[in-house]
Amino acid sequence: xxPDASLPALLGLAWLLPLASFAxxxxxxxxxxxxxxxxxYIATGAILGSFLLSLTAFCIWHFGHLGDRGSHxxxxxxxxxxxxxxxxxxxxxxxGHDAHSAGHAGHGLPTEPATVYTGDWxxxxxxxxxxLSISYYIDALTIVMFTMVSLIATLIHFYSFGYMHExxxxxxxxxxxxxxxxxxxxxxxxxxxxxxxxxxxFSMLGLVVAGNILMVFVFWELVxxxxxxxxxxxxxxxxxxxxxxxxxxVNRVGDFGMIIGLMVLWASLGTFxxxxxxxQTGIFRSVRPAxxxxxxxxxxxxxxxAAMDEIGAGVDATPAQVxxxxxxxxxxxxxVIAGVGIFCGCVGKSAQFPLHVWLPDAMEGxxxxxxxxxxxxxxxxxxxxxxxxYPVFAPEVLLVIAYAxxxxxxxxxxxxxxAVDIKRVLAYSTVSQLGYMMLGLGAGGWAAxxxxxxxxxxxxxxxxxxSGSVIHATHTNDMxxxxxxxxxxxxxxxxxxxxxxxxxxAGIPFFYIGLSGYYSKDSIxxxxxxxxxxxxxxxxxxxxxxxxxAGITAFYMFRLWFMTFAGRPRDHHVFDHAHESPKVMYVxxxxxxxxxxxxxxxxxxxxxxxxxxxARPLGAQGASVLVAGLTFPEEFVSHSPEIHSLAEIAVTCVxxxxxxxxxxxxxxxxxxxxxxRQQFPAIYRLLWNKWYFDExxxxxxxxxxxxxxxxxxxxxxxxxxxxxxWLARAATKVASFDDLIDRYFVDGLVNVLAAWTYSxxxxxxxxxxxxxxxxxxxxxxxxxxxxxxxxxSVAATG
Amino acid sequence: xxxxxxxxxVSHFLVVGAVLFVAGVVCMALKxxxxxILMGIELVxxxxxxxxxxxxxxxxxxxxxxxxxxxxxxxxxxxxxxxxAEAAVALAITLNFYNNHxxxxxxxxxxxxx
Numbered sequence: 039x040x041p042d043a044s045l046p047a048l049l050g051l052a053w054l055l056p057l058a059s060f061a062x063x064x065x066x067x068x069x070x071x072x073x074x075x076x077x078x079y080i081a082t083g084a085i086l087g088s089f090l091l092s093l094t095a096f097c098i099w100h101f102g103h104l105g106d107r108g109s110h111x112x113x114x115x116x117x118x119x120x121x122x123x124x125x126x127x128x129x130x131x132x133x134g135h136d137a138h139s140a141g142h143a144g145h146g147l148p149t150e151p152a153t154v155y156t157g158d159w160x161x162x163x164x165x166x167x168x169x170l171s172i173s174y175y176i177d178a179l180t181i182v183m184f185t186m187v188s189l190i191a192t193l194i195h196f197y198s199f200g201y202m203h204e205x206x207x208x209x210x211x212x213x214x215x216x217x218x219x220x221x222x223x224x225x226x227x228x229x230x231x232x233x234x235x236x237x238x239x240f241s242m243l244g245l246v247v248a249g250n251i252l253m254v255f256v257f258w259e260l261v262x263x264x265x266x267x268x269x270x271x272x273x274x275x276x277x278x279x280x281x282x283x284x285x286x287x288v289n290r291v292g293d294f295g296m297i298i299g300l301m302v303l304w305a306s307l308g309t310f311x312x313x314x315x316x317x318q319t320g321i322f323r324s325v326r327p328a329x330x331x332x333x334x335x336x337x338x339x340x341x342x343x344a345a346m347d348e349i350g351a352g353v354d355a356t357p358a359q360v361x362x363x364x365x366x367x368x369x370x371x372x373x374v375i376a377g378v379g380i381f382c383g384c385v386g387k388s389a390q391f392p393l394h395v396w397l398p399d400a401m402e403g404x405x406x407x408x409x410x411x412x413x414x415x416x417x418x419x420x421x422x423x424x425x426x427x428y429p430v431f432a433p434e435v436l437l438v439i440a441y442a443x444x445x446x447x448x449x450x451x452x453x454x455x456x457a458v459d460i461k462r463v464l465a466y467s468t469v470s471q472l473g474y475m476m477l478g479l480g481a482g483g484w485a486a487x488x489x490x491x492x493x494x495x496x497x498x499x500x501x502x503x504x505s506g507s508v509i510h511a512t513h514t515n516d517m518x519x520x521x522x523x524x525x526x527x528x529x530x531x532x533x534x535x536x537x538x539x540x541x542x543x544a545g546i547p548f549f550y551i552g553l554s555g556y557y558s559k560d561s562i563x564x565x566x567x568x569x570x571x572x573x574x575x576x577x578x579x580x581x582x583x584x585x586x587x588a589g590i591t592a593f594y595m596f597r598l599w600f601m602t603f604a605g606r607p608r609d610h611h612v613f614d615h616a617h618e619s620p621k622v623m624y625v626x627x628x629x630x631x632x633x634x635x636x637x638x639x640x641x642x643x644x645x646x647x648x649x650x651x652x653a654r655p656l657g658a659q660g661a662s663v664l665v666a667g668l669t670f671p672e673e674f675v676s677h678s679p680e681i682h683s684l685a686e687i688a689v690t691c692v693x694x695x696x697x698x699x700x701x702x703x704x705x706x707x708x709x710x711x712x713x714x715r716q717q718f719p720a721i722y723r724l725l726w727n728k729w730y731f732d733e734x735x736x737x738x739x740x741x742x743x744x745x746x747x748x749x750x751x752x753x754x755x756x757x758x759x760x761x762x763x764w765l766a767r768a769a770t771k772v773a774s775f776d777d778l779i780d781r782y783f784v785d786g787l788v789n790v791l792a793a794w795t796y797s798x799x800x801x802x803x804x805x806x807x808x809x810x811x812x813x814x815x816x817x818x819x820x821x822x823x824x825x826x827x828x829x830x831s832v833a834a835t836g
Numbered sequence: 837x838x839x840x841x842x843x844x845x846v847s848h849f850l851v852v853g854a855v856l857f858v859a860g861v862v863c864m865a866l867k868x869x870x871x872x873i874l875m876g877i878e879l880v881x882x883x884x885x886x887x888x889x890x891x892x893x894x895x896x897x898x899x900x901x902x903x904x905x906x907x908x909x910x911x912x913x914x915x916x917x918x919x920x921a922e923a924a925v926a927l928a929i930t931l932n933f934y935n936n937h938x939x940x941x942x943x944x945x946x947x948x949x950x
Contacts, residue, residue: 808946810873814864 040331042103042155044176045095049184049247050159052091056239058086063236067229072228073206081232085239089188092181099181101646103153112822117314151332152177152653156249156320167308173249174310177651179488182646183246183422186492189633190414190499191239191285193626195232197503202625207764214274222274231271231404238264242415246422250310251300251321251380254423254713258296258383261416264288269400270409281399288396292386299379302372303430308341312426322429322655325373326695332657333430340369351739360427370432377435380427381442389419391446395731401461405506406800410459414499415469421475425488428479429655433662433670440480440569442582444698447473449729453588456678456725459515460505463598467541468498468714469576470685471585474562482566482576482659484671485650490558492646493638497555499538500630507619507627512612517601519609526616529624531603532703534630535825537597538585540634543588547690548683554638557647559588561676569678572669588689600704849890856881858887870930870940874923881919 064079072074143754151526154177161171207225214222241260248254263286270282303321304310311320324337341363342355348363349355363369369472384390384483389397400412409415424439450469457463471494479488509515509521524531535629536553566584570577607613618624640647654673662668676682702708715722727792728735839847860879867873890896894906904911934940 260847806949808947808949811865811868814861814873818861818865 043099045155045181046159048091048098049174049176049180049243052088052184052188053240053243053247055091056081056085056236057086060233060236060240063229063233067233070229073226074232075206077232078199078202081236082192082199083177084236085188085192085195088239088477089185089192092188096181096185096644099178100649103105104177106679115279115401116628120610121164122732133740141425148651148654148656151328154313156311157315159251168304168650169309169311169318170252171250171311172253173311173623174247175249177249178651179422179425180246182492182649183489184243186495187246188239190233190240190630190815191410193601193629194406194410194499195235196505197409197623197626198231198235198404200620201227201406201506202404204438205231211272211274213246213272213277218293224274227271228696231268233427234267234271234408235406236266237410238268238416242419245419248316249312250672251303252310253270254426255293255296255300258387258419258423261287261411262293262387265289265400265411265416268411269403271403271407271551274508275402277399278402281402283397285396285400288393289386292382292384292393292535293784295379295382295385297379298567299376299382302340302376302379306343306372307337308339309758312401326655326657333374334429334657334659336364336369336373340372343367344369344372350679356740367663371625374432374434374664375432376744377431379571380430380436381424381435381439384420384424384476385442386420388417389421389446389469390420390441390442391449392731394450394469395728395735396630398462398465400729401465402621404508405461405502405743408465409499409506411561412465413502414495417468418475420493421472421479421487421491422475424479425484425491428484429657431660433668434664436482436659436664437576437662437668438480438668439476440576443473443476443478444469444580445473447477447587448590449473450803451587452596452725453728454594455590456722457594458517460508460520460602461502461515461595462499462596464501464505466492467501467591467595470591471498471541473615474584477580478562478565479579481562481566481569483673483676484654485647485673486555486558486565486676488650489638490555490562493540493554493558493634496630496637497537497634498629500634501534501541501766502556503583503623503627504530504537504631507623510619510623511616513615514612517598520602520607521605521609521611522603522607523616524603526613527618529618529627533624533627534603535599537634538590542592542693543689550640552638554633554636557638557640560682560686563588564676564682565671565673565691567685567688568671568681571681572671573667576668585692587686589692589696591699592693594698596697597704605707622807630793631688649670696824745785846896849886849896849950853882853883853886853890855889856880856886859883868941868943869880870945872929873942874926877922877926878919881915881936885915888912888915 059081061727062080063074067074068079070080156173156175158171158173161169163170195453200477205228207226209224209226211222211224214774217220238261241257242266244255245254245261248257266282266286268276269285272278273282300310307321307324309318309320310317310325312322313320314323325334327335338360341360341482342349343354345353345368346362352361386393389395397412397417401408403412447470448471450466454463454466454470457466471490475487475490478490508520509729511527511530512520514520540553540555543552543556545556545560563581563584566577566580570581636642637646641643658672659670676685699709703711703714724730839851855877860876860881860883863876863879864873867876867878883887888904888908890908892904892912893908894903896903930940933945938946
């Protein structure tokens with residue numbers, strides 16, 4: 039079978055398996071063995087099947103496209119500027135960057151479009167030009183994401199066997215106190231957890247494989263609702279219910295922007311599809327037509343939409359006129375709005391500033407959920423979509439993305455310094471790392487941002503699962519009550535250390551050997567530096583925040599590890615009860631730790647960077663229109679030794695400083711954090727209160743909304759209800775008047791008639807004597823009388 | 837025309853029928869015995885029968901200028917059948933009445949009075 043038939047079939051099946059599992063568990067969940075234990079087998083089997091299928095697809099892709107991009111780029115480069123290419127090759131090889139530049143074996147961009155398999159699985163409906171279909175868009179990015187999601191989801195399913203085992207019995211929730219002072223007792227919800235996990239996997243895989251933006255939106259909302267269900271898994275806890283609502287509502291804000299983006303795209307392009315399907319031009323080729331050398335071009339539809347007034351005034355939209363309008367900048371702002379709108383959705387889902395507030399609260403959900411949904415996959419979906427939509431983003435939009443990312447990464451990293459809840463530290467770390475990815479994308483580093491997405495997914499889900507293992511053992515989230523746990527739970531401790539080193543970006547500078555985070559974070563920072571070279575004003579902010587963020591990341595991650603696993607136990611009760619988690623929990627940790635180390639290796643034949651290069655969108659960024667002088671350096675520029683080494687030196691120094699500080703404060707105890715806290719109380723309060731974002735939103739959004747809703751409720755109760763009550767009372771009055779008429783007039787008439795009838799009948803009754811002879815006499819008399827009557831009447835008339 | 841001196845014609849039959857009818861009616865009106873009343877009914881019916889037969893007779897038809905022909909005969913046959921049926925039902929009612937009240941006095945049968 040050729041890849042264009044086998045890949046959609048494989049991925050389609052892999053996508054639908056979790057849906058089948060979800061349907062089965064929804065229908066028969068409670069009947070599946072004791073407390074629904076078989077539900078977990080079904081869900082795990084389904085996702086394992088998905089993983090195997092996507093692995094097959096991965097292999098088909100890898101062997102089918104082994105030489106893509108790398109070879110022909112090299113050939114093209116050699117043809118055109120062979121000398122230069124050779125020189126570049128020599129340079130990179132000399133500094134050990136040859137593996138890194140596999141996709142750029144020459145100098146320049148890929149010249150041919152990336153290999154994409156796209157088409158419709160099923161057309162739901164077609165209304166004129168609007169086609170609603172279940173379609174797929176499979177390129178290397180899809181394959182990478184699909185495999186990554188299904189792999190991590192499989193491991194987390196296994197891990198959940200152990201973590202959620204309490205749900206197999208009746209559960210006593212110690213965090214819920216009922217009105218009578220007792221803790222809540224409730225039946226276990228084991229099957230329901232796996233039911234939601236299956237639905238989530240289906241939605242997430244659908245989001246990845248989706249071939250049109252409408253389908254993306256549908257699955258976008260589906261993962262949102264799964265996230266809502268899973269955050270609110272312990273629904274009886276007020277905090278969990280609030281967190282679920284918060285996550286859902288904050289996401290609505292972003293999705294509103296996304297809908298605007300969708301409307302702009304559809305109104306101007308008339309299609310939702312990414313790629314060209316059945317001869318209809320998709321979004322990407324509309325914005326970056328081959329005729330214009332794949333440069334960003336305002337599509338005709340947008341120009342006509344923007345020039346509606348002129349067209350209405352009678353100007354004919356001939357091709358010449360349209361291109362005249364194009365050169366005047368018509369419709370460009372529509373392109374920017376479409377891009378910013380789509381990015382708004384990403385801001386909500388990926389918890390970027392200013393909508394980052396929901397993600398830390400989402401840690402109310404069970405830890406496997408945090409690992410799967412709120413660190414590795416769903417929150418990364420925003421970054422994925424930003425990467426997928428990269429061809430549509432105008433330079434101004436990229437700048438917005440970069441600013442959002444830079445602010446987010448710094449803000450979240452600083453908050454993580456003071457957080458004491460182990461999961462919240464990781465949550466802020468996730469927000470911060472997502473900011474890195476967005477910054478990477480926004481600075482023009484398409485592959486860098488998405489590469490970090492993949493590596494981060496592995497090490498952050500590892501970190502979350504380790505924290506889950508710790509919470510499972512200690513029954514607390516508070517790091518101040520932990521300490522010294524590495525003696526009790528070595529597997530967890532050292533796999534977590536691997537994760538910490540990965541996020542720290544541990545590696546040997548200049549030799550290009552390190553853990554996964556080392557490669558991805560360095561490539562982002564190198565790209566930011568390269569951006570700085572072109573645009574010093576914006577670039578300076580980005581570079582400072584990114585490098586500073588790396589130092590803070592090192593500090594808070596090691597702080598977390600030292601507080602949890604090193605030193606002496608702070609709470610002996612917790613320490614004495616701690617134990618290593620069961621095998622089903624730590625084996626996934628080991629597997630993930632392996633991936634956290636290796637997934638970034640660029641020299642592997644199927645390395646993530648090479649695969650991503652195969653999917654890189656074509657075409658240079660155009661000149662910006664709204665912001666003057668914005669130039670986006672191509673990504674291969676950042677691989678040049680001068681930029682990359684400088685970035686590496688900067689980030690290594692700063693991160694090492696962070697590490698040293700963490701060791702000094704928490705590892706060796708040479709410095710006392712409390713003293714620092716007392717020295718800078720204002721900063722401490724600011725960070726402890728998370729930059730007062732919750733308070734700010736509470737003041738400017740939540741309270742006004744509640745105020746208005748109370749106002750409306752009062753209006754409803756007093757005025758509308760009052761009016762209705764008045765109507766009701768009036769109706770009762772009318773009804774009682776009617777009742778009088780009915781009773782005395784209508785009924786009276788009927789009663790009088792009846793009484794008359796009765797009395798007449800009563801009078802006539804006496805005629806019925808029962809005497810037979812009398813009857814005969816009456817008959818005779820009657821007959822005679824009749825005869826006489828007829829006789830007389832005949833005589834009278836003649 | 838004098839009935840006693842003239843030849844026998846329809847009028848004579850009508851006189852006999854009227855006598856029978858009146859006798860029957862008087863019998864019905866005066867008898868308290870249910871069987872007597874039944875007999876009165878028979879007289880009434882047969883009075884009517886004589887009229888029908890007389891009017892349908894070919895021999896007498898000149899008297900009145902027209903005749904019922906066989907219709908009169910048929911109607912009187914029908915009346916006879918009717919009388920038989922009626923007598924059967926009435927006798928059954930009488931027997932039952934007797935069984936319940938040990939009498940056939942119709943003045944006692946006034947339970948259905950209003």
